[in-house]
Amino acid sequence: MQTLEVDLGERSYPIHIGDQLLSRGEFFREHIGGKQVAIVTNETIAPLYLDRLVDALVGVTVTPIVLPDGEAYKNWQTLNLIFDALLTARLDRKVTIIALGGGVVGDMAGFAAACYQRGVEFIQMPTTLLSQVDSSVGGKTGINHPLGKNMIGAFYQPQAVIIDTSTLSTLPPRELSAGLAEVIKYGLICDEPFLGWLEEHVQALRSLDAAVLTEAIRRSCAAKAKVVGADERESGIRAILNLGHTFGHAIETHQGYGVWLHGEAVSAGMVMALEMSCRLGWLPASDRDRAVSLLARAGLPVTPPADMTSEDFLRHMAVDKKVINGQLRLVLLKRLGEAVVTADFPREVLEATLRVDYDALLAQLGA
Numbered sequence: 243m244q245t246l247e248v249d250l251g252e253r254s255y256p257i258h259i260g261d262q263l264l265s266r267g268e269f270f271r272e273h274i275g276g277k278q279v280a281i282v283t284n285e286t287i288a289p290l291y292l293d294r295l296v297d298a299l300v301g302v303t304v305t306p307i308v309l310p311d312g313e314a315y316k317n318w319q320t321l322n323l324i325f326d327a328l329l330t331a332r333l334d335r336k337v338t339i340i341a342l343g344g345g346v347v348g349d350m351a352g353f354a355a356a357c358y359q360r361g362v363e364f365i366q367m368p369t370t371l372l373s374q375v376d377s378s379v380g381g382k383t384g385i386n387h388p389l390g391k392n393m394i395g396a397f398y399q400p401q402a403v404i405i406d407t408s409t410l411s412t413l414p415p416r417e418l419s420a421g422l423a424e425v426i427k428y429g430l431i432c433d434e435p436f437l438g439w440l441e442e443h444v445q446a447l448r449s450l451d452a453a454v455l456t457e458a459i460r461r462s463c464a465a466k467a468k469v470v471g472a473d474e475r476e477s478g479i480r481a482i483l484n485l486g487h488t489f490g491h492a493i494e495t496h497q498g499y500g501v502w503l504h505g506e507a508v509s510a511g512m513v514m515a516l517e518m519s520c521r522l523g524w525l526p527a528s529d530r531d532r533a534v535s536l537l538a539r540a541g542l543p544v545t546p547p548a549d550m551t552s553e554d555f556l557r558h559m560a561v562d563k564k565v566i567n568g569q570l571r572l573v574l575l576k577r578l579g580e581a582v583v584t585a586d587f588p589r590e591v592l593e594a595t596l597r598v599d600y601d602a603l604l605a606q607l608g609a
């Protein structure tokens with residue numbers, strides 16, 4: 243078992259990473275202040291892991307809250323199901339909410355914790371690769387709005403993140419690949435040597451090699467914890483974690499959520515951000531191509547959806563949390579391993595990037 247720390251002063255918390263932690267009640271008990279626990283999960287994860295977690299939580303009363311599964315349910319109606327269940331069970335403000343699931347469960351359970359009785363404690367127990375390397379760490383919680391992704395939410399930090407790597411054994415391969423998009427993101431934005439390591443180990447990751455997966459999770463969490471520790475509420479540097487997301491969120495919103503997975507949309511979005519970085523003369527085409535082939539080898543889409551026009555992108559990209567006074571800001575790369583957040587680009591370069599024939603680009607690459 244390894245433990246990292248998210249260093250946020252009085253809101254600091256540990257990230258425990260290890261095998262079979264789900265059954266180790268002591269890791270949870272340490273972070274549970276009262277006698278009441280509510281476990282928020284969904285109908286796919288509950289039959290796999292809920293009983294094991296309930297059995298491990300000796301000495302507290304447990305209220306399971308089982309939500310419908312899917313990105314399309316990350317909304318007000320589903321959030322309200324959590325409040326209904328908390329109130330029906332008469333859980334008080336000493337309750338600890340445990341989010342048992344992927345990023346959808348984690349974002350909603352965290353937001354519910356931020357709101358219920360003006361804030362109760364919560365623990366992240368992420369069960370997808372994406373949630374283990376990204377969404378469980380850093381305190382971004384919230385829900386989608388039909389007009390924009392994650393538009394309603396709060397920064398609200400958990401008491402702890404407990405990552406049981408064995409839960410990945412049941413994860414569908416498509417979901418594993420989606421998680422790899424965010425892993426590759428860390429290499430692109432802040433850790434070029436990690437990118438090289440991923441190029442060597444991508445096949446082992448896709449084959450669920452336990453040691454290699456654990457190392458990828460550890461390095462990803464360390465990168466995220468460092469950025470979050472430097473800028474908890476995204477007033478500056480934290481926005482680099484959004485590489486590819488302005489394009490990717492446009493894809494997810496355009497599709498009405500849940501058609502492409504978040505990681506898939508981010509993968510295509512990162513290719514677009516890298517293409518734009520090339521067009522600005524910052525990144526050599528060979529570096530873009532290196533990233534594109536790694537994403538493709540990870541089983542991810544590297545071209546945007548064929549039916550989305552540049553106007554579609556521009557309309558959705560105008561609704562982005564990085565827009566200030568109507569000015570779009572994007573995360574681009576100065577070089578592999580170094581991202582910048584900038585509004586300093588000619589509009590024509592963005593428009594040209596959106597009009598690129600990505601299939602032709604891919605064909606040239608032979609990826």
Ligand SMILES: NC(=O)c1ccc[n+]([C@@H]2O[C@H](COP(=O)([O-])OP(=O)(O)OC[C@H]3O[C@@H](n4cnc5c(N)ncnc54)[C@H](O)[C@@H]3O)[C@@H](O)[C@H]2O)c1
Pocket residue numbers: 284286287290311312313316343344345346347349369370371372373376377378379380381382383392409410411412413414417420421504505
């Ligand atoms: N808060 C953040 O910082 C942050 C960061 C990245 C992504 N996100 C959000 O996270 C969400 C995506 O998260 P995700 O990729 O985990 O998707 P998800 O939560 O939808 O989970 C993916 C699928 O895998 C299933 N599943 C989960 N664990 C499983 C397991 N161990 N075995 C079998 N099936 C399992 C889920 O039921 C679901 O069907 C998006 O809403 C995205 O916006 C948030």
Ligand SMILES: O=C(O)C(=O)C[C@@H](O)[C@H](O)[C@H](O)COP(=O)(O)O
Pocket residue numbers: 376380382391392424476480481483484487563
């Ligand atoms: O933690 C962050 O900060 C991130 O940007 C991580 C992203 O991977 C994640 O998808 C996040 O939810 C996007 O944030 P948003 O503020 O653009 O909704």
Ligand SMILES: [Zn+2]
Pocket residue numbers: 376424487504508
């Ligand atoms: Zn993301």
